[in-house]
Amino acid sequence: MTHPIWPLFDLRIQTADLELRPVRDADQVEIAGVLPDDLELDPSAHRFAQVDERYGRSLVVAQTYWRHYGSWTADAWRLNFVVRLDGELVGEQELEGNDFLTTRTVDTSSWLVSRFRGQGLGKQMRTAVLALAFGPLAAEAAITSAWHDNGASLGVSRALGYQPNGVSLDPREPDRTRADTMVHLRLTRADWLAGGRAKGVTIDGFEPCRPLFGLVAR
Ligand SMILES: CC(C)(COP(=O)(O)OP(=O)(O)OC[C@H]1O[C@@H](n2cnc3c(N)ncnc32)[C@H](O)[C@@H]1OP(=O)(O)O)[C@@H](O)C(=O)NCCC(=O)NCCS
Numbered sequence: 001m002t003h004p005i006w007p008l009f010d011l012r013i014q015t016a017d018l019e020l021r022p023v024r025d026a027d028q029v030e031i032a033g034v035l036p037d038d039l040e041l042d043p044s045a046h047r048f049a050q051v052d053e054r055y056g057r058s059l060v061v062a063q064t065y066w067r068h069y070g071s072w073t074a075d076a077w078r079l080n081f082v083v084r085l086d087g088e089l090v091g092e093q094e095l096e097g098n099d100f101l102t103t104r105t106v107d108t109s110s111w112l113v114s115r116f117r118g119q120g121l122g123k124q125m126r127t128a129v130l131a132l133a134f135g136p137l138a139a140e141a142a143i144t145s146a147w148h149d150n151g152a153s154l155g156v157s158r159a160l161g162y163q164p165n166g167v168s169l170d171p172r173e174p175d176r177t178r179a180d181t182m183v184h185l186r187l188t189r190a191d192w193l194a195g196g197r198a199k200g201v202t203i204d205g206f207e208p209c210r211p212l213f214g215l216v217a218r
Helices: 025-034 053-070 121-134 151-159 189-195 207-213
Strands: 012-014 018-022 076-085 088-098 105-112 141-147 163-172 178-188 202-204
Touching: 012 121, 018 121, 025 053, 025 076, 025 088, 053 076, 076 121, 088 121, 105 121, 121 141, 121 151, 121 189, 141 151, 151 178, 178 189
Parallel strands: 105 141
Antiparallel strands: 012 018, 012 202, 018 076, 076 088, 088 105, 141 178, 163 178
């Protein structure tokens, strides 16, 4: 039965190897256990002074999760999926829509546990949320950004047909006193459809979620 208040909890995307489900409270401890040390977290997130680095990072991730559902509107939302391979939590894939009903543009970000990287799973999980975006959400474009030296993230985007969309200079961790080059990419609906990559992706449980995206029922 669909969750009576938050139907997103029953949304499910399946690719050849992966299952993606919107993150829930019950996932938080598991996420904390595998969160990679090299994952850049929101630099503006509150940090508690009396905790060690690893616990502090888990608190940032958990509070970000609660904030995203708590501040969700039809026009501005961030939907983070837990990604599982044979039941094991291997990473997270986020899909974000800002002014979505006006711009029909989504953004993405993701991470994988180190030992699962470099095997094509990053492409599969991005493909999964793009199938949702360009499918039932009827997006017109997807954008993404990565530091110039993040070969894997840029590689996923290029492999899926994104095109260059400019660069910017942004403050970079650890202390944000140094500016570095952020590379921006964009995938149009036409290029996504031409790639035929939605084939093999199954999306279940979307219809009850329509109102949360401000989309009319079918
Ligand atoms: C980004 C991330 C999710 C990608 O997942 P992945 O499983 O490693 O990626 P895949 O194996 O699916 O695909 C990577 C693609 O980039 C290419 N690639 C990888 N490293 C590369 C490099 N240094 N230079 C150029 N291309 C590279 C691969 O060849 C592949 O492209 P191809 O299929 O055309 O050959 C993963 O590496 C990760 O978790 N990184 C740390 C967190 C992170 O940086 N997240 C993104 C923040 S913007």
